Amino acid sequence: MTTRCTASLDGQLWCGPYVAWEEVIPLTLHLQTACFIAIAYLSGMRPGEALNLERGCHRINPSTKLHELHGTTWKNARTPDDAKDPEGQPRRNPWIVHPLAGKAVEVLEQVHTSELLFPKTLRPKPLRGTNGRSDARAGTGQTAAKMTTDIESFIGWVNDYCVRHQRNDRIPEDADGRITANRFRRTLAWHIVRRPRGLVAAVIQYNHISTLVTQGYSGNYHSGFPNELAMERWLERIERLTDIDRYLESGGHVSGPAAEELRERTQQAASKFQGRVLPTRRQAENLLNDPSLQVFKGDGLHCVFDKTTALCTKNEDAPNLGRCHSTCGNIARTDADILEVKAALDRLPQDRFAPPIRHHRAQQVAEHLTGIITSHEYRDR
Ligand code: SF4
Numbered sequence: 547m548t549t550r551c552t553a554s555l556d557g558q559l560w561c562g563p564y565v566a567w568e569e570v571i572p573l574t575l576h577l578q579t580a581c582f583i584a585i586a587y588l589s590g591m592r593p594g595e596a597l598n599l600e601r602g603c604h605r606i607n608p609s610t611k612l613h614e615l616h617g618t619t620w621k622n623a624r625t626p627d628d629a630k631d632p633e634g635q636p637r638r639n640p641w642i643v644h645p646l647a648g649k650a651v652e653v654l655e656q657v658h659t660s661e662l663l664f665p666k667t668l669r670p671k672p673l674r675g676t677n678g679r680s681d682a683r684a685g686t687g688q689t690a691a692k693m694t695t696d697i698e699s700f701i702g703w704v705n706d707y708c709v710r711h712q713r714n715d716r717i718p719e720d721a722d723g724r725i726t727a728n729r730f731r732r733t734l735a736w737h738i739v740r741r742p743r744g745l746v747a748a749v750i751q752y753n754h755i756s757t758l759v760t761q762g763y764s765g766n767y768h769s770g771f772p773n774e775l776a777m778e779r780w781l782e783r784i785e786r787l788t789d790i791d792r793y794l795e796s797g798g799h800v801s802g803p804a805a806e807e808l809r810e811r812t813q814q815a816a817s818k819f820q821g822r823v824l825p826t827r828r829q830a831e832n833l834l835n836d837p838s839l840q841v842f843k844g845d846g847l848h849c850v851f852d853k854t855t856a857l858c859t860k861n862e863d864a865p866n867l868g869r870c871h872s873t874c875g876n877i878a879r880t881d882a883d884i885l886e887v888k889a890a891l892d893r894l895p896q897d898r899f900a901p902p903i904r905h906h907r908a909q910q911v912a913e914h915l916t917g918i919i920t921s922h923e924y925r926d927r
Contacts, residue, residue: 574657574668579700581650582664582693586730588647589615593690593727598634599663604651605640613648614640664688693727701725736778780830783839787815790841790848793880801879801922804850808878811850814838835863844870846886846918848878872914884922891915 547570551562565573586596595617603616618634625631654663666686688696701717708716722729790812794800800808815838833839840851844867853863857871865876879887894908894915 571668575696576700576703577657578654578664578668579693579696581654582727583697583700583730584650585615585643585647586727587733588644589641590731591615591617591641592731593693595619596727597662597664597688597690597693599651600661601655601663603663604648606648612642613645615643615647615651616640660686662687664693666692690727694724697725697727776828776831776834780834783834783841784815784819786843787812787819787839787841790880791816793882798880799922801884802847802877803875804848804852804878807850807852807876808841808848811838811841842867846879846883846890848880848883849874850876850878852876879918879922881922884919887915887918891919 547565547567549564551559551565553560582596585591585599586593589596598618599615600617605614605616606612607614617637617640619637623631623633623635651663658665658668664687666688705716708714790798790808794809794812815836818836818838819833842849842851842865844865847870849865849867849870851865852875853859855875856865857874858866858869870877891912894912895904896908
């Protein structure tokens with residue numbers, strides 16, 4: 547190719563300076579797969595929905611400024627004679643997506659001229675000796691099974707690239723087996739609910755995505771994604787209470803004004819839900835409102851939520867953990883929470899020569915955190 551490569555990775559050209567002609571189609575195929583991963587993962591779409599997106603599906607809503615993907619739905623799609631519509635129908639509510647998913651659509655629109663964003667082939671013309679099909683859609687789209695093979699090959703390419711460039715950020719083997727196109731949907735729900743800690747960027751991104759996708763569906767359950775989230779929330783809540791139950795059973799100590807309430811709710815939840823077969827997603831949504839399950843993990847604390855005494859909210863039915871007040875009566879702490887408080891104490895700046903206001907503030911926070919630790923380790927026992 548005569549066009550120079552310009553994209554860089556960690557300040558170095560990712561390849562180059564030119565791409566060999568015979569590498570263009572294989573590399574474009576990997577780019578297409580990467581775009582599929584970005585779209586499927588960041589939108590929570592079903593693989594079939596992502597694979598049927600068409601050119602021009604990405605729009606920015608002029609009033610909300612949100613990024614929308616417009617697509618086709620087959621669920622409940624009927625023709626005027628009330629028969630099942632094999633062509634599907636335009637989805638009433640678009641998916642609201644992270645801007646990166648919109649960027650992936652723009653990339654796909656530049657790499658080929660097909661109507662479908664994920665065509666079966668990226669070659670610009672039919673191979674010699676074969677006749678092009680007259681219908682634009684039938685048989686021209688990528689299938690979910692082929693996408694799974696492409697994902698495998700994309701992972702192989704990334705790992706091979708890492709070896710060739712002595713990088714250590716290769717994609718590891720997955721303990722749960724092959725990465726199928728279907729798995730992205732569940733993975734997004736898992737990450738939104740569990741908010742991986744440690745990676746600040748990831749926490750911010752998942753908060754952002756969570757707001758976007760929930761905003762986008764605003765009560766529309768056609769996509770099924772809110773159900774996916776409800777199921778994940780239910781699993782996460784049950785797993786957490788099971789962990790606390792095990793901790794208490796083994797003599798674990800809890801401190802804080804809501805310590806007793808945490809013990810009671812854990813006991814109630816254990817007797818109500820232990821051994822219970824996983825409910826359907828709809829049931830999960832209803833069960834999430836059970837009073838015994840209103841326990842949320844915050845930074846260095848558990849929020850045993852009671853709306854009447856909450857200091858972060860007056861009207862919401864869930865805590866606003868980002869605005870947690872240290873004097874709230876809904877706080878309970880386990881040993882694991884105290885470890886987080888100790889880590890926060892260690893992270894405080896120790897700069898004695900800092901401006902007096904900053905130094906004084908750091909001292910106040912340190913005293914507060916030390917008080918929490920002392921109270922847990924000595925006074926509340
Ligand atoms: S202030 Fe903190 S502990 Fe109190 S309800 Fe809100 S999040 Fe929970």
